[in-house]
Amino acid sequence: MAESSGTNGAPDGRRRGDRRAPRRDERRAPRDERSGKNLPRRIAWEVLLDVATKDAYANLLLPAKLARTHMAAQDAAFTTELTYGALRRQKFYDAVIEIASSRSIDAIDPEPLAAMRLGAHQLLSMRVPDHAALSETVAVVKRSAQKTAGFVNAVLRRISEATDDEWLARVTADSADTTRLAIAHSHPEWIVRALTQALKGHEREAGELEALLAADNVPAKVGVSALPGLIDRSELPGEATELSPIGVTLDTAVPRDVPAVADGRARVQDEGSALVALALAAVDAPAGIWADLCAGPGGKAAVLASVAAGDGTRLEAFDSSEHRVELVRDSTQALENVTAEVRDGRQARGPYAKVLVDVPCSGLGALRRRPEARYRRQPSDITALSGLQSELLDSALDACAPGGVVAYSTCSPHFAETVLIVDDVLRRRAKSGRDDVEILDAPAVLAEITGAEAESFASVTRGQGRFAQLWPHVHNTDGMFLALLRKAK
Template structure:
């Protein structure tokens, strides 16, 4: 017979919910942005309680690296901390060091969680650790846990990014023609909670009909502050979508880029899931009597694509490998989007847990797939048509190197078609984005590119255009990369 006394359930549903999400993220590789909204609805949390649970969840995930360093410094040397207890301690550390929560409330509520979720012994340990954490301010802890560290290693701790990602960011800044001194600003932007942004689907709703503020970049975007997108009728009906502004700009740029075709009938989204860009392209295409084909190999993500398109007409979704689909549809589509699977290093502000799941080994594993998908998209592109190659990562191995490789093989198998080698023209993506947004082209510019065999224009200007890179710290968007290629 179990003589253990019954545990008293914690009284605070917001903290309990946040802890449950953290456990799912840690133990089940769940993504907070996918499970938190559903759990808030099931728990019936609204208003302040929902906002508190959301900040607890995302704030803890964003600060995890720093909080782990603090927890380890505050614990007895050599202590082994079980995952269930560490997640609770992270939650308590965020309340103590990252929020305006009274120390006694942060400590008592976290200890109560550990007592209920684990047992009394770990609860006593958690109480001791949290009380030590409460003895110092966040700045004092930053100084303590970074003492003797290099500048990059110190930033990795205080900015809660693995050091390899910071090195990758620094490399990306240099590769895209930016100043590596922007690294700290980029990390800060990654750790700032982004407001939800809506995309008003053209032909279904005007942006002026949506609440929120204009953003200054995407002409179809509205930024919400303090309002839940799911509560809006336009979102529920599929006439507007929650979509990062960087993703909107990629789709808008593809639709806006100059084509050499007299008539367009079919567009293709080769890597469509979960469907945000598909919906925007389909809405724009509907106004031009163009149909959209979306390709997604995952059954679950294909369902998400269909749901994103439910308010529109003139589309079809194929559950297929994009490489096989592109190879089987030579020269069929006038515009093609190839938004390849990538490390997602440009979206860490929205998916902070990704920074702890990715590793440098992911880059060489993804590289062949990215090249194969781009080659398939080029094969499916009609002569005179335009292709957008996009990634939600600024890493040069996923951006510049992929485009360079394909351009360098224009006469080879990767860039060829069944009727002969393709000749690709690199369009000026920053100029196209400038037309879409009303901004200066240089604000989007990556590095100048000239296609093989072509000479620079007057005054050394590239003859064929440039690549574009968006940055969280500059544009307030995800770190989207964009190349626009036109087949001759």
């Protein structure tokens, strides 16, 4: 049973005749909230606080907390929306809080600020009655920062006096277009500019920008890949994914409850990541060992290895972090053709018939899954990563056997991490006498796998080949970039 519907029978907590617009999120608070236990809000507040003060990652912290509490599915879903929703729209909520509190965000202590963000999300974006959003959120902060409870209550009451649209008009009044989009969609302005340039660079329409920004704030469903040869996706609960032939989407916040996920026959994975691995696996290459040079946490390695096992082929997986190598071993626990070891991908030896180099990147293509990342990244990070990305691709090409194939991928559409890296590496190789790489038609490979039109994946053309770029607002996947490069025989 959902939380009380509010005054005078209005279905979303509004009084009849109230001029508020309907809430954006139709998920109601679970039964647990009426009993006063308030565990979902408590957990969400703890995660928001740790993200703000300890640089924690919500996508790692929240699932662990949910698993320990053994929440019912409805409670877990509510907790997940509270947490990720508050993070996704944090820039907007902070602008609202500054006006409602008459204080700078920097002048508010982390505990009450996390509670205000949590309350603002319920008041402005969820179908939670105002009285519950106010009283239960204040109750959370009372337990740890009692002296600030009155302040939190006063600010949230002021926020409740206007609708989401009314607050948006107020906080963006007289703003330039980039600033308005940044606040409205809770992206730093530099990311708005970077995504504008990315759309142009990948030869898409500039008018898609607002749809792309909006897509970053749409909760991504939990995706799971059925590892080929170990399980068919028809054996998994959930709905078959539109693009990945091995994927399903789950209606659960705790995928480990699915036995096939728990025992390693299926992996939690976005469709875009699965497609990168499937594309490399699908391209013809000589017989030989395959490699994944930046394998952690192991989702793509698991897909590659499961396909390779069908032909008796081995996969060697590397990562420079011991912790991430352990994650790879866990991801591939059900496979016997994988070795995983700590090694810098720039020291790959080979020769390998196929090489995946999914390089460390800004993650701008996965903001819908890791919403806090948008507030942590800076433009300088792009420059800092470019040297490593180039070196890893160069190493992959050197380690590739004649006639073999390298897949270069990033979870970012940023032009400086995608097309410019590949262009720069191939230009330098040609200049040094190593003009030995052919660019394949990655969109055509993806089209064959998915059944979708190749043009929907198309990025720029280079010679006879093309790069591919997936987009959250077009494909409902993370923003994966893919270049398929064949080494000359």
